[in-house]
Amino acid sequence: MNIAQVVDILDELLFEKTGSHLDFIQKSVLEGTLQDKTYSEIAIKSGYSESHVGDTASDLWKLLSELLGEKVRKANVKAILEKTNFNQVSGVIVSGIVGVTNNISVCNKTNHPKNNSPSKQKIFSPKLHLNNAPKFPYFYSRNNELSTLKDWVINQEIRLITILGISGIGKTTLSLSLIDRIKTQFDYVIYRSLRFSPTLDATLTNLLQIFSQQSEIPQSIETKIAQILDYLRKNRCLIVLDDVQMLFGSGQLAGQYKTGYEDYQLFFKLIAEVCHQSSLILNSWEKPREIARLSKDHHPVRCFVLGSLGEAAKEILNSQKLSDEETWSTLIDIYQGNPLWLEFTATLIQELFGGRVSEFLHCEMPILDEGLQSQLSQPFGRLTPAELALMTHLANQPEPVAVSQFLNKIPFSPSEIVNAVRSLGNRFLLDTQEQEQITLFSLNPVLKQYVKTQYS
Ligand SMILES: Nc1ncnc2c1ncn2[C@@H]1O[C@H](COP(=O)(O)OP(=O)(O)OP(=O)(O)O)[C@@H](O)[C@H]1O
Ligand SMILES: [Mg+2]
Structure with missing residues (x-):
């Protein structure tokens, strides 16, 4: 069994225990360690800082210690995995050792007791x-x-x-x-x-x-x-x-x-x-x-x-080698944790602001990179005239507003406006919030800026 398969099995076992899978950086740490790489080598290969790799590894060893019932460290993880009986760890039904490489012997998982319907009696070769x-x-x-x-x-x-x-x-x-x-x-x-x-x-x-x-x-x-x-x-x-x-x-x-x-x-x-x-x-x-x-x-x-990538979006900024980490959450909030919007913006910050996020945030926000604008032109190109009129109206409101506040401000019939509101909701272009049992509508800063520059 090769290292990738070992990582997969540990991933499954951790998922069963914690409900979470290993993410990219955790997998990189595990694979790299099993290949006898240093944290510095893992950092270079994965594109993360060495300190981030070290922190991730320290949390990962704690997780594995809990899973395997003995103290796991970088120095002993390989030895521990070599002697681990995965049958006992997982309670899964196994069918013999299927292969041993890199001195790690693990059995192939063929079934999970939870998955007992006929369709789940085996692992398929899809x-x-x-x-x-x-x-x-x-x-x-x-x-x-x-x-x-x-x-x-x-x-x-x-x-x-x-x-x-x-x-x-x-x-x-x-x-x-x-x-x-x-x-x-x-x-x-x-x-x-x-x-x-x-x-x-x-x-x-x-x-x-x-x-x-x-x-x-x-x-x-x-x-x-x-x-x-x-x-x-x-x-x-x-x-x-x-x-x-x-x-x-x-x-x-x-x-x-x-x-x-x-x-x-x-x-x-x-x-x-x-x-x-x-x-x-x-x-x-x-x-x-x-x-x-x-x-x-x-x-x-x-x-x-699917919503914001949240704090994990910091990895995007990290991979673009941006600085001023203390301001990254603000940047992520402005760009809605949208990975693509952040990728465009991070490239812009790298090219024109020397990678300094705080320098970029001193500008009037949000700045829309040309690539981001062209990306937004696609969904906007699909809107009906009533939807577009509504977006333009909302882009010029300082505060969120209720339907009753814009019904007579947009030159369309109430039915057209109400249908436009629902339709924009089904396109995920509107932000909503409840206030005293009334729904208020607004645009996020990126869409607001886009509408103002393109349609006002
Ligand atoms: N969880 C993630 N981790 C790292 N990068 C991500 C993640 N999600 C998205 N990205 C990056 O963001 C960009 C957009 O992602 P993706 O193409 O999956 O979006 P999408 O919702 O399918 O967009 P579209 O509707 O236009 O097809 C890609 O470059 C992708 O690499
Ligand atoms: Mg897609």
Whole structure:
């Protein structure tokens, strides 16, 4: 068994104990230590500071000490792992030693007592179809999000999950990290982006080409759907369809399918309603309309709205070698913990402010890098005239406002305005807060600035 497999097993065991997986830096420390590397070498390889690597390692050894029941240190972790009987640590059913490399002998985990449904009796060797998936070098934190998603897919067997959130918040990265952690529980793992708006027919054909060994793909869409549902019943499959917003129209309220794409709605509905043992994950900037209805009908359907990366976003600033660490939380707050917005801004700070965050924060905030503006132009290009008018109105309000305060200030009918408010909510472009049982609406500083510069 190689080091990567040992790290995977420890990751699983820690997850069982703490509900959290090892993050990128913890894995780097563990792998590096098992390869006899110094903290300084691990720091160089992983792009973190040596002090951060040291702090991470110290916490990690404490965690492993609790897990393994004896004091773990950098000096003895390898020796301890070599003699550890993982059967006793985890209580998992194992099937003999499958290989020994680097002097570490660990048994292969084949089943977990919690997972006792027939579909989970073994670890699968999944057929992976991830060639079109983007590769992201780093993945920071998001342990709570991953735990929830893993619970939905593995324990609750939710058939249709939608990961929602504004562009750049990390939906693709999160779903790929989820795949990485749970892929061995599936027969098939498939990632497809819908960024070029393929028709349902094209998407179904593509899926059937993966499932079916036979070259003959049926002509009718009905038969294609029936065959796919059959594969999803007979095999445990995890399918991620990314960029689902490309199925929705521009200049229409959020989540409305473009002409010629309405049949996706039926496909997603069938995935939720028909009995099978697979999960479909949809990533989107906009909430598909049918999802709310399906949830109400108590089908195994869930929505996950992805928010700020929080303090973990400091790793992005760290990787760009920015300084003035005491001001990083302020920067993260202004840019909403959006990893992509922070990546653009960190590059700007590095190039024009010598990496000094405090220097950058002296400017009138927020400054929008050209790349960030171009990123925002995509969701804004999809808004209806009423939505745009509402965004412009909100951008000029110093305080959050209630619907009643802007109904007669925007040149659209009350119905159009109310629908625009809901639609902007379904695009994750509005901030809301409750005050004396009234909902108040506002824009976050980045969107406010963008609207002011582009539309005022
Ligand atoms: N947890 C994370 N750790 C490190 N980097 C992250 C994380 N999440 C996102 N990023 C980075 O932020 C950028 C945007 O992430 P991603 O492409 O996953 O966002 P998205 O929500 O899928 O955006 P879009 O809706 O436009 O497709 C990427 O460069 C990615 O590397
Ligand atoms: Mg994406």
